[in-house]
Amino acid sequence: xxxxxxxxxxxxxxxxxxxxxxxxxxxxxxxxxxxxxxxxxxxxxxxxxxxxxxxxxxxxxxxxxxxxxxxxxxxxxxxxxxxxxxxxxxxxxxxxxxxxxxxxxxxxxxxxxxxxxxxxxxxxxxxxxxxxxxxxxxxxxxxxxxxxxxxxxxxxxxxxxxxxxxxxxxxxxxxxxxxxxxxxxxxxxxxxxxxxxxxxxxxxxxxxxxxxxxxxxxxxxxxxxxxxxxxxxxxxxxxxxxxxxxxxxxxxxxxxxxxxxxxxxxxxxxxxxxxx
Amino acid sequence: xxxxxxxxxxxxxxxxxxxxxxxxxxxxxxxxxxxxxxxxxxxxxxxxxxxxxxxxxxxxxxxxxxxxxxxxxxxxxxxxxxxxxxxxxxxxxxxxxxxxxxxxxxxxxxxxxxxxxxxxxxxxxxxxxxxxxxxxxxxxxxxxxxxxxxxxxxxxxxxxxxxxxxxxxxxxxxxxxxxxxxxxxxxxxxxxxxxxxxxxxxxxxxxxxxxxxxxxxxxxxxxxxxxxxxxxxxxxxxxxxxxxxxxxxxxxxxxxxxxxxxxxxxxxxxxxxxxxxxxxxxxxxxxxxxxxxxxxxxxxxxxxxxxxxxxxxxxxxxxxxxxxxxxxxxxxxxxxxxxxxxxxxxxxxxxxxxxxxxxxxxxxxxxxxxxxxxxxxxxxxxxxxxxxxxxxxxxxxxxxxxxxxxxxxxxxxxxxxxxxxxxxxxxxxxxxxxxxxxxxxx
Numbered sequence: 190x191x192x193x194x195x196x197x198x199x200x201x202x203x204x205x206x207x208x209x210x211x212x213x214x215x216x217x218x219x220x221x222x223x224x225x226x227x228x229x230x231x232x233x234x235x236x237x238x239x240x241x242x243x244x245x246x247x248x249x250x251x252x253x254x255x256x257x258x259x260x261x262x263x264x265x266x267x268x269x270x271x272x273x274x275x276x277x278x279x280x281x282x283x284x285x286x287x288x289x290x291x292x293x294x295x296x297x298x299x300x301x302x303x304x305x306x307x308x309x310x311x312x313x314x315x316x317x318x319x320x321x322x323x324x325x326x327x328x329x330x331x332x333x334x335x336x337x338x339x340x341x342x343x344x345x346x347x348x349x350x351x352x353x354x355x356x357x358x359x360x361x362x363x364x365x366x367x368x369x370x371x372x373x374x375x376x377x378x379x380x381x382x383x384x385x386x387x388x389x390x391x392x393x394x395x396x397x398x399x400x401x402x403x404x405x406x407x408x409x410x411x412x413x414x415x416x417x418x419x420x421x422x423x424x425x426x427x428x429x430x431x432x433x434x435x436x437x438x439x440x441x442x443x444x445x446x447x448x449x450x451x452x453x454x455x456x457x458x459x460x461x462x463x464x465x
Numbered sequence: 466x467x468x469x470x471x472x473x474x475x476x477x478x479x480x481x482x483x484x485x486x487x488x489x490x491x492x493x494x495x496x497x498x499x500x501x502x503x504x505x506x507x508x509x510x511x512x513x514x515x516x517x518x519x520x521x522x523x524x525x526x527x528x529x530x531x532x533x534x535x536x537x538x539x540x541x542x543x544x545x546x547x548x549x550x551x552x553x554x555x556x557x558x559x560x561x562x563x564x565x566x567x568x569x570x571x572x573x574x575x576x577x578x579x580x581x582x583x584x585x586x587x588x589x590x591x592x593x594x595x596x597x598x599x600x601x602x603x604x605x606x607x608x609x610x611x612x613x614x615x616x617x618x619x620x621x622x623x624x625x626x627x628x629x630x631x632x633x634x635x636x637x638x639x640x641x642x643x644x645x646x647x648x649x650x651x652x653x654x655x656x657x658x659x660x661x662x663x664x665x666x667x668x669x670x671x672x673x674x675x676x677x678x679x680x681x682x683x684x685x686x687x688x689x690x691x692x693x694x695x696x697x698x699x700x701x702x703x704x705x706x707x708x709x710x711x712x713x714x715x716x717x718x719x720x721x722x723x724x725x726x727x728x729x730x731x732x733x734x735x736x737x738x739x740x741x742x743x744x745x746x747x748x749x750x751x752x753x754x755x756x757x758x759x760x761x762x763x764x765x766x767x768x769x770x771x772x773x774x775x776x777x778x779x780x781x782x783x784x785x786x787x788x789x790x791x792x793x794x795x796x797x798x799x800x801x802x803x804x805x806x807x808x809x810x811x812x813x814x815x816x817x818x819x820x821x822x823x824x825x826x827x828x829x830x831x832x833x834x835x836x837x838x839x840x841x842x843x844x845x846x847x848x849x850x851x852x853x854x855x856x857x858x859x860x861x862x863x864x865x866x867x868x869x870x871x872x873x874x875x876x877x878x879x880x881x882x883x884x885x886x887x888x889x890x891x892x893x894x895x896x897x898x899x900x901x902x903x904x905x906x907x
Contacts, residue, residue: 269789271713298792308783310802320801321791371787378791 217242217382217412218263223277225258225267232258236277236438238431245404245413247427247444249420251459254433256416260384263414264300265293281382298325301375305387307367309359309374314351317359317370318342321378337377344410345373346403365396369403376407383407385415389422401426420460424448432456512882518623519880522659522674523614525585525648529562529593530607542601552590559585559593559612567644570651574644583637584645586613588668588675613661614654616674616873618645622656625872662880666839667862673873676866678881680838684754684856685823685888687842691758691852692765692822697815699762700769707770708777709799728767735764736828744832752833754842755852760832761822768821772814776807809903816896820889826860834861859885 218240225233233255240246248256258267265286267273279286286296298321309317318338321327328334338355342348347369351362359370368388375383385404389397404426407413417423423430424444431441432453440447440456451457471477476484533540535554537547560582567574567581574581589612596610597603613619617637620626628639648654665677711717739760743749749756780803788798804811829835834857842854857865859881866878 264790266786266789269785294792294794296792297790302786302790304783304786304790306783308781308787310784310787311806320788320793324791324793324797324801374787374791 216240217281218414219280219283220259220262221278221280223259223262223275223279225255225262225276226274227258227270228272232436233262234436236433238438238441240412240414241429242412243408243410244429245408245415245427246429246431247423248414248416248431248433249418249423249459250433250439252418255436256431256433257386259433260386260414260416263382263384264297264302266297266302268293298378299380300382300384301378301380303368303371303375303383303385303388306391307364307371309362309367309370311358311360313356314342314359314362314370315355318374318377321374325378327379341373341377342370344376344407345369346399346406347373363396365392365399368392368396368400372400372403372407376411380411382412382414385413387416387418390418397422420448432459434459512879512886514879515876516879516881516883518625519662519876519883520659521623521656522661523619523622523654523656524611525563525589525614525654526609526611527559527562527566527653528607528609529558529612531558531593531597531604533605536597536604537601542604544598544601547598547601550594552594555590555594555597556582559589562607562610566653567648570648570653572644572647572651574640574647576638576640576644580638580641581644584615584618584641584648586615586672586674588613588672611657613674614645616672616871618642618654619656619674620873621645622649622654623876625876662877663884666841667837667857667865668839669837670869670871673869673871673877676874676877678859678862678884680841681857681859681862681881682884683841684757684834684838685859687754687852687856688758688761688858689819689823691755692762692819693815695759695762696765696769696818700766700815701773701811703766704770704773704777705799705804708774709803710795724767724770728771731827732764732825733827733831735760736831738763739828739832750853750855752836752838752855752857753853754856754858756832757829757834757856757858758852760828761825764825764828765818765822768818769811769815772817773807773811776810776814777803779810780806809900812899812903813896816892816899820892823888823892824860824885826864829858829861830864834858835865837865859888 216239219238220240221237223233223236224231236255236259248260250256261267262275262279263281263286267275275287281296281300285291310320312320315338318341319328319334322334322337328337339348339352342351347366350366351357351370359367362370368391372383372385372388388404389400392400401422404413404415408428415423415426427444429442430444430447432439432447432451432455434455440451440453442452447456448460451460535558536550537543539546560578563581563585564578589610592612593608593610596608615637617626617631617634618641621631621642622645626634626637626642628642631637631639631642645654661675661677663677663682664679665675666680667677668675707717707721739756743756743759744751749759784802784806785798788802789795793801836855836857838855838857842856863878863881863885866874866881
């Protein structure tokens with residue numbers, strides 16, 4: 190065996206051990222005793238949750254239960270609301286994101302977000318996707334930027350539909366296309382976590398199916414957290430499900446288990462349609 | 466109460482009442498619009514009816530001899546010597562020129578030579594003198610001039626002065642008008658397009674025929690530049706800060722209420738403020754476009770701030786979320802996304818604010834812009850700067866002319882109103898075009 194082969198074998202071994210370590214240490218986001226107050230309103234109470242990497246975690250629950258609020262804590266979007274106060278500890282990769290030294294701008298580059306209503310900028314499709322890489326300085330020249338844009342659009346499963354009209358306005362696309370463009374825009378900055386706040390609620394069933402397929406695809410590379418009103422959607426796309434009710438995290442576990450054999454009576458009532 | 470089953474074909478009492486109320490309301494609305502349109506139509510007809518004639522002017526075309534013996538006795542064409550011959554020295558030359566022309570045309574009149582000379586405007590000798598001082602070589606020969614006719618003669622050809630009114634007038638006589646009519650038939654008097662109205666400076670009370678808007682237009686232009694340069698950046702910066710960055714607390718609430726109140730402060734109060742601060746305390750030149758512009762900028766600021774904030778508010782929050790969600794900083798989200806989307810609204814607000822400032826009179830009266838300005842402000846003077854020389858402004862010029870005694874100024878004032886209206890119309894059109902062009906949908 191020559192030197193080169195040895196090196197290769199070592200490489201393979203290290204990759205394997207990396208994967209194993211990954212299997213051991215699956216938690217990407219870890220929240221402990223998170224409290225959120227909107228003025229006098231206690232919106233999130235004592236939520237502790239471990240969110241796995243390379244998996245889709247769904248937050249379900251009735252309207253106003255705090256699932257979106259909690260999602261917005263994960264990339265500190267709640268900072269923009271004056272009256273919102275967050276207490277407790279949220280760690281991503283073992284770093285407290287509410288530490289004084291953390292700049293939310295850097296955090297949000299690492300934790301991308303897709304919103305309920307498709308919100309492309311009223312600019313061209315290209316500029317929509319290129320905006321993030323531009324402000325974060327991810328590309329050194331036009332060719333590199335072109336590459337990033339194409340990769341992001343391909344991953345967003347929209348490349349084939351828009352490759353001939355990258356100069357057309359992003360707002361001229363259909364709702365489903367707009368949402369996939371927004372997903373492409375979010376992943377263009379190379380985030381590690383992707384937060385999705387009811388990404389399909391404004392879409393028709395066909396567009397929903399396309400986006401869900403995309404989410405399943407994204408699971409391979411990202412830690413995806415999705416808030417959804419649709420229990421069927423949670424069952425279809427997620428591996429883990431968290432059920433929120435009145436600001437409490439009622440139950441959290443494997444999606445299959447939550448939907449077939451919930452522990453808490455409230456979860457059972459909700460998924461069977463008796464409350465919510 | 467009838468128990469009969471209700472038919473859809475018969476209208477019941479309640480429905481009739483409701484329909485009547487609706488018809489009445491429509492009639493009120495229509496009536497209000499008709500009244501408004503009529504008022505506007507009357508205003509415009511009256512302004513244009515009296516004002517359009519200001520754009521035409523009566524000129525007397527005569528050949529004026531320029532004898533060296535009178536204009537430059539020394540014969541060396543030294544300007545400082547030639548300047549010693551005042552307009553009084555030029556007056557007889559014009560009279561001689563006119564008399565010669567009358568003789569040549571074979572027109573007879575009973576008027577004395579002195580009265581014949583009164584046909585020519587008092588402004589005319591200055592026209593000839595300025596020409597001679599600018600072209601000393603013309604001395605010795607003679608030159609054909611288009612000279613302004615006296616205001617009364619001009620009025621006669623514009624139907625303002627009649628034979629009856631002339632009989633009661635010390636400044637003219639029916640004979641003079643008759644002579645003017647004969648001269649017109651001979652082609653010596655013509656009524657032509659009057660560029661002087663737009664470009665000439667103001668003239669004294671005795672010479673309405675020579676009064677122009679040049680200085681006023683220039684003054685207004687200078688002021689608008691000052692307003693734009695000061696009010697737009699300050700206003701936009703203030704509103705972006707208040708709308709996007711400022712924390713919501715008591716202090717910002719108070720600031721907000723005060724800005725709204727400032728928009729409602731009578732404009733004359735800004736004039737007093739300008740007088741106290743800019744002229745008395747900072748000792749800027751009185752009646753300069755700089756001070757006028759500063760005062761108008763203060764007055765326009767609240768308008769710009771309010772309209773800018775409204776257009777910033779109208780940008781959907783989802784755009785801000787999108788930018789922040791990608792990791793743009795607050796400032797990047799504002800300057801890359803929010804501000805460009807709000808730009809049409811900001812521009813419209815600014816232009817409307819400018820139009821308001823352009824038509825404002827009261828504060829300018831207090832800072833002395835009502836002064837009679839005979840000379841164009843020099844483009845640049847070392848101690849006064851570009852904007853520091855005494856000037857006047859369009860609305861103030863109108864105000865000024867409406868106070869003059871000579872009836873010739875009535876048409877001048879109306880003409881100036883037309884000019885002002887045209888400027889305002891152009892600015893509003895630009896605002897509409899900009900809004901249409903940059904409007905985005907999402």
